[in-house]
Amino acid sequence: QFKRLTLTTKVxxxxxxxxxxxxxxxxxxxxxxxxxxxxxxxxNATPLGSIYDSAGNYPVWYNGEFLMRHxxxxxxxxxxxxxxxxxxxxxxxxxxxxxxxxxxxxxxxxNATTSGNNTFTPSTIYEGQGTxxxxxxxxxxxxxxxxxxxxxxxxxFAVDHRVNATALYSSEQRKGFNSSANAQQFxxxxxxxxxxxxxxxxxVVSSAWLESSVSYMARLNxxxxxxxxxxxxxxxxxxxxFGANKKYATFPSLSVAWVASEEAFMQNTKDWLNQLKLxxxxxxxxxxxxxxxASLSRMGVNGYVFGASPAIGIVPTTLGNSSLGWESxxxxxxxxxxxxxxxxxSGTIDVYSAxxxxxxxxxxxxxxxxxxxxxxxxxxISNKGIELEISTINLEGAxxxxxxxxxxxxxxxxxxxxxxxxxxLGNSWFIGKPxxxxxxxQRPGGVWTEEELYKGQIVKGxxxxxxxxxxxxxxGQITAGSDxxxxxxxxxxxxxxxxxxxxxxxxxxxxxxNSIQGGNGYYIQRNNYFLEATTDFNYAQRMNQxxxxxxxxxxxxxxxxxxxxxxxxxxxGNYQDRSFVRLQDLSLVYNFQQSALNALKLGGLxxxxxxxxxxxxxxxxxxxxxxxxxxxPLMRSVAFGLKVNL
Numbered sequence: 001q002f003k004r005l006t007l008t009t010k011v012x013x014x015x016x017x018x019x020x021x022x023x024x025x026x027x028x029x030x031x032x033x034x035x036x037x038x039x040x041x042x043x044n045a046t047p048l049g050s051i052y053d054s055a056g057n058y059p060v061w062y063n064g065e066f067l068m069r070h071x072x073x074x075x076x077x078x079x080x081x082x083x084x085x086x087x088x089x090x091x092x093x094x095x096x097x098x099x100x101x102x103x104x105x106x107x108x109x110x111n112a113t114t115s116g117n118n119t120f121t122p123s124t125i126y127e128g129q130g131t132x133x134x135x136x137x138x139x140x141x142x143x144x145x146x147x148x149x150x151x152x153x154x155x156x157f158a159v160d161h162r163v164n165a166t167a168l169y170s171s172e173q174r175k176g177f178n179s180s181a182n183a184q185q186f187x188x189x190x191x192x193x194x195x196x197x198x199x200x201x202x203x204v205v206s207s208a209w210l211e212s213s214v215s216y217m218a219r220l221n222x223x224x225x226x227x228x229x230x231x232x233x234x235x236x237x238x239x240x241x242f243g244a245n246k247k248y249a250t251f252p253s254l255s256v257a258w259v260a261s262e263e264a265f266m267q268n269t270k271d272w273l274n275q276l277k278l279x280x281x282x283x284x285x286x287x288x289x290x291x292x293x294a295s296l297s298r299m300g301v302n303g304y305v306f307g308a309s310p311a312i313g314i315v316p317t318t319l320g321n322s323s324l325g326w327e328s329x330x331x332x333x334x335x336x337x338x339x340x341x342x343x344x345x346s347g348t349i350d351v352y353s354a355x356x357x358x359x360x361x362x363x364x365x366x367x368x369x370x371x372x373x374x375x376x377x378x379x380x381i382s383n384k385g386i387e388l389e390i391s392t393i394n395l396e397g398a399x400x401x402x403x404x405x406x407x408x409x410x411x412x413x414x415x416x417x418x419x420x421x422x423x424x425l426g427n428s429w430f431i432g433k434p435x436x437x438x439x440x441x442q443r444p445g446g447v448w449t450e451e452e453l454y455k456g457q458i459v460k461g462x463x464x465x466x467x468x469x470x471x472x473x474x475x476g477q478i479t480a481g482s483d484x485x486x487x488x489x490x491x492x493x494x495x496x497x498x499x500x501x502x503x504x505x506x507x508x509x510x511x512x513x514n515s516i517q518g519g520n521g522y523y524i525q526r527n528n529y530f531l532e533a534t535t536d537f538n539y540a541q542r543m544n545q546x547x548x549x550x551x552x553x554x555x556x557x558x559x560x561x562x563x564x565x566x567x568x569x570x571x572x573g574n575y576q577d578r579s580f581v582r583l584q585d586l587s588l589v590y591n592f593q594q595s596a597l598n599a600l601k602l603g604g605l606x607x608x609x610x611x612x613x614x615x616x617x618x619x620x621x622x623x624x625x626x627x628x629x630x631x632x633p634l635m636r637s638v639a640f641g642l643k644v645n646l
Contacts, residue, residue, distance in 0.1 A: 003031040012091075020093040025086070032081040035074040035119075039632050042071035060126050073125040078192050083115040105150040112143045120192030133186035135193040142176035160225045168217040168235075179206040211292035214238045227259040237326075239288040243295045246325030253283025274343050279335035287327040290360055294375040295324040319365070319374040327377065329356040347390040354383040355415070364426050379417040381435055385410035400503040409494040412436075436490035438524065441483060441572035442470040446559040447552050461570070465552040465563025467532075469572055478570050488575060493522035497584075506593060512585040516626065518577040525628045526573035530621055532562050578625040580618035586611045604645030611638045 005028065012022030041062070049063030051072060058076060062068045089109040096102040117138045121128035128134045149169045156162045183199025196202060217235035231254070238248040260266060261276040297320035302313045331354035339346035358377035365371050388407040395401040412434050417423070423430045428439040450464045459469070460477040473482040494517050501510040518524060531549065549561040587610035597605055613636045618625045623633035 001031065001034040005029040018095040018097045020091075022091045024089045027087075028083075028085045030083045030085070032083060033079055034081075035077050035079050037072055037074055038069070039071075041069050043632075044068060045071055057124065060124070060129055069126045073127075076122055076125055078120040078122075079118070080193075081115065081117040083113065085111070085113045087111045099153075101155040102153045103151075105148070105152070107148040107150075108145070110143070110145045112141070114141045115139070118193040120189070122189055123186070131184035133184060133189045133192075133199070135183045135186070135196055135199060136180060137182075137193055137196065138178070138180040140176065140178040142174070144172070144174040146170065146172040162223040162226075164219075164221040164223075166217070166219045168215065170215040170217075171212070172214070173210070173212040175208070175210040177206070177208045180204070209292055210240075212240045213288075225262070227262040229255075229257040229259075231255045233283070237286055237288075239326075241288065241290055241292045241294055242326065243322045243324045246295075246323065249286050249326035249328065251284040251286055251328070253281065253285075255279065255281035255283070273338075273340055275337060275339040275346075277337040279333070279337070281333045281335075282331070284328055284330050287329070287360060289327075290324070290375055294320075295322060296320040316370070319369070319371045321374055321376055323377070324360075324375055325358060325377055327356065327358050327360040329354050331355075344393040345390070346392075347388065350387045352383075352385055352387075356381040356383070361427075379419075380415045381412055382415050383410055383412045398504065400501075402501045404499045405496065407494065407496045410491075412491065430486065433486060434489045434491055437486050438488050438490060438526075438573070438575070439484055440487050440575075441478065441570065442472075442485050442487055443467050443572060443574070444470050447562060450554050462568060464554065466566060466568045467562060467572065467574070469570065487573070488521035488524040490525060491522060492516045493519045506591045508587075508589045508591070510585070510587050510589075511583065513581060514584040515581040516579065518579040523578045524575045525578055527576045527620070527622055527629065528571075528574045529629060530623075531574050531576075532566055576620055576622075578618070578620050578628060580616050580620065580625040582613065582617075582626070583615045584613065586614055602644060602646060604643070606643040607641075608643065609638075609640050611636070613637065 006026065007028075008024075008026045010022075010024045012020065014020050045062055045068065046065075049065075051058065051062075051070070053059040058070045058073055060070065060073075062070045087109070088111075089107065091108070092106040094104040096104065115138075117136075117140075119134075119136045119138075121131075121134040123129055123131075123133045147170065151167045153163070153165045181196055181202070181204050183196035183202045185200040186198050187200070188198050191198060215235060215237045217233065219231065219233040221229070221231040223229045233253045234250065235252075236248060236250045240247065257277060257279045259275070259277045261269070261273055266273070266276070297316060298318045299314050300317040302315045304311055304313050331352055333350060333352040335348060335350045337346075337348050357380040359379060359381055361376065361378060362373040363376045363378065364373050386407075386409050388405075390405045392403045393400075394403055414429055414431050414433060414435055417429055417431060421431060425439065428437050429435065430437055430439075446468055448458045448462055448464050448466055448468055452458050453464050458464075459471050462469075462478075469478050469483065470485075471478060471483055472485065473479075475482070495515060496517075497512060497514045499510070499512045501508065503509075516523060550556065550558050551561050551564045552558040553563070587608060590607045592605040592607075597603070613634055616624065622629065624630070627634060
């Protein structure tokens with residue numbers, strides 16, 4: 001039901017030969033009414049059931065099955081969701097006439113969004129059955145603005161010297177307001193959300209928020225003879241979400257480059273070496289990826305009965321941290337850019353080392369504290385890696401073939417946590433190991449057998465048909481303190497992509513292969529949900545699985561799946577390698593000849609056939625290795641169209 005109306009305007013004027021003004025506006029009205037059907041329950045639904053009951057309606061429980069909500073039930077929900085957005089940008093540019101190369105740029109933008117989202121859930125579907133209908137009227141407004149003041153200078157001196165200087169002041173603010181009125185227990189559902197008074201139980205909630213940022217930056221770039229380059233930058237950033245004395249941080253950087261191919265002693269290589277550039281850079285940057293009020297202890301409301309009357313109480317909801325500040329990363333990078341054989345082969349090589357300190361994380365807390373976690377700055381993380389890119393022109397002429405290969409490898413490890421050199425088992429953080437370490441019981445392979453049961457060789461609490469776990473301390477039982485280990489890492493081992501473009505006359509065929517690889521314990525993830533049942537509801541057997549395994553029986557010799565009724569005393573992960581190669585994009589394009597365009601009086605005419613996510617090569621037994629344990633697959637799409645340029 002999506003509908004959109006847009007209106008844009010662009011106005012700019014050159015007031016004088018050195019002063020320019022402009023104003024751009026964009027307004028949109030979007031009708032996003034309607035709720036999507038639930039893919040999760042469509043995936044779990046048996047293909048043998050009927051979507052209608054005997055009366056021709058959608059039943060609350062699909063096929064009369066407990067916990068199986070009807071996949072199409074949201075089509076019965078009355079939802080109206082209208083979003084209005086106004087985006088305005090204003091700019092001014094002054095090229096100072098008295099000083100050549102000195103320019104002042106002013107940019108202001110304001111983005112305002114209002115939305116009204118009204119929903120009525122009838123009592124004929126699961127979500128409204130227990131409440132006899134549920135109505136919600138929600139209104140929200142968010143606004144943000146940003147102001148940039150940029151002063152820049154560019155000049156050349158004595159032919160061989162060039163200087164570029166930039167100074168920046170930027171300020172930004174974001175705020176929002178939301179209110180929601182809810183009603184339930186409807187005796188008459190005819191008017192739905194249009195009259196909340198028909199509901200006998202009502203509630204109102206509202207919220208508001210505000211956050212702001214500010215930045216200062218100065219940069220100086222010097223180039224000598226177009227072969228020696230040095231750039232220095234210093235910036236100071238502030239964010240309102242940090243603690244009172246930690247809102248600001250300063251981040252310097254310095255980079256140098258040398259175009260060696262322009263040196264006199266390299267002139268003999270000009271017939272095959274087109275460019276050789278060496279780069280070195282060192283810099284610091286910050287991360288503010290936390291909530292706007294993460295440093296504050298926040299309160300919430302909770303209803304209770306005082307005497308014979310209802311009352312509202314104030315309760316703590318989150319634990320604050322007044323010392324919360326910027327995460328900082330110091331990085332050193334060595335790079336090389338090259339181009340050879342008339343630029344038929346070109347590319348870059350980058351090797352880097354980065355040290356991150358005061359890492360922003362949600363640290364888990366014991367339940368006795370009353371909180372589950374708290375934002376904090378802890379320890380440090382080291383990252384080292386290499387990135388390669390190679391572009392080639394394999395064939396030229398009537399048939400042209402171009403390729404591009406990109407490769408990246410990164411290794412990270414925790415270098416410090418709390419200053420005491422101790423690991424944090426609760427968060428699975430280990431000094432000297434990747435932050436994505438997975439700490440769990442180890443499955444050495446196979447399941448316990450009846451023979452082992454009769455011989456007394458099964459560890460305490462386990463039965464035939466359940467996965468084996470390694471008893472590291474050999475005490476005949478599995479315990480959390482002694483029998484867990486690092487079973488692998490969630491981060492990739494390496495990643496690469498390969499793209500090709502082949503052109504012949506008016507046809508162009510292009511494709512992109514994208515890959516993330518594991519191995520050596522990297523890029524694994526728990527996949528129990530798809531591979532084994534762990535409760536009597538047996539979710540792994542209820543869904544339409546991408547992979548089906550035969551359950552263990554005493555006489556079938558199965559070792560990669562448990563018995564049908566599998567409730568082990570201690571749960572452990574069924575981890576799988578998520579390595580994959582994906583045919584990400586494929587397209588075939590035909591561009592009409594100029595003679596046809598002239599006859600049709602068109603600027604361009606193109607016929608195309610394209611596809612995305614067409615195939616994945618992987619051993620992962622979930623829906624998609626890149627989304628991992630998600631219960632929703634990535635969609636495959638194919639498009640055929642005609643592109644016309646007037």
